[in-house]
Amino acid sequence: xxxxxxxxxxxxxxxxxxxxxxxxxxxxxxxxxxxxxxxxxxxxxxxxxxxxxxxxxxxxxxxxxxxxxxxxxxxxxxxxxxxxxxxxxxxxxxxxxxxxxxxxxxxxxxxxxxxxxxxxxxxxxxxxxxxxxxxxxxxxxxxxxxxxxxxxxxxxxxxxxxxxxxxxxxxxxxxxxxxxxxxxxxxxxxxxxxxxxxxxxxxxxxxxxxxxxxxxxxxxxxx
Numbered sequence: 413x414x415x416x417x418x419x420x421x422x423x424x425x426x427x428x429x430x431x432x433x434x435x436x437x438x439x440x441x442x443x444x445x446x447x448x449x450x451x452x453x454x455x456x457x458x459x460x461x462x463x464x465x466x467x468x469x470x471x472x473x474x475x476x477x478x479x480x481x482x483x484x485x486x487x488x489x490x491x492x493x494x495x496x497x498x499x500x501x502x503x504x505x506x507x508x509x510x511x512x513x514x515x516x517x518x519x520x521x522x523x524x525x526x527x528x529x530x531x532x533x534x535x536x537x538x539x540x541x542x543x544x545x546x547x548x549x550x551x552x553x554x555x556x557x558x559x560x561x562x563x564x565x566x567x568x569x570x571x572x573x574x575x576x577x578x579x580x581x582x583x584x585x586x587x588x589x590x591x592x593x594x595x596x597x598x599x600x601x602x603x604x605x606x607x608x609x610x611x612x613x614x615x616x617x618x619x620x621x622x623x624x625x626x627x628x629x630x631x632x633x634x635x
Contacts, residue, residue: 418485419446426479439465452620454630463623467589471505504580508592510572514564521560527582547578570601587619
């Protein structure tokens, strides 16, 4: 990255208003933020302050009511269809709730192989299975064959969240938005998940936007 490179993610006076019972509720108000490639940025705040909405706008899941969300200097909502699709692959979000974020009707292999096959990252199911095995090892789910054919309800909360992380990695993202990614798992496994995310941050060089209500968790992850 050159010294004058545009931030990989930039929010420029972004706001988001929701209609609720004929009233306007301002979830996000005039937020500006610049994230350089390879950085770790923590968004810390109390519940209901707009962190998740901000994360969804960064990931292109919600259109801002005002301001611009930019990726590498370009307004994501001014992109053409193909460019926006590439953006959506480059910026992945890990949702807070591991119980709701995985399709209960699909196995771990089915969940993780879908983006690999859909986007032509692998040529066939044999290659997909090997890639899924590698990704499960990356998130410390070993031996991977013990998990490939399991359904989400057969996994613990921590294991489900690891699958969510592995699924995000299938498309080799440039940016990961982790929205309260450890808040719904037992305290006993929270540290191991944070350590795993920290290792991915170091080993893969992915830009992380880490959303949490817990200042101690933010400090642990950022440092």
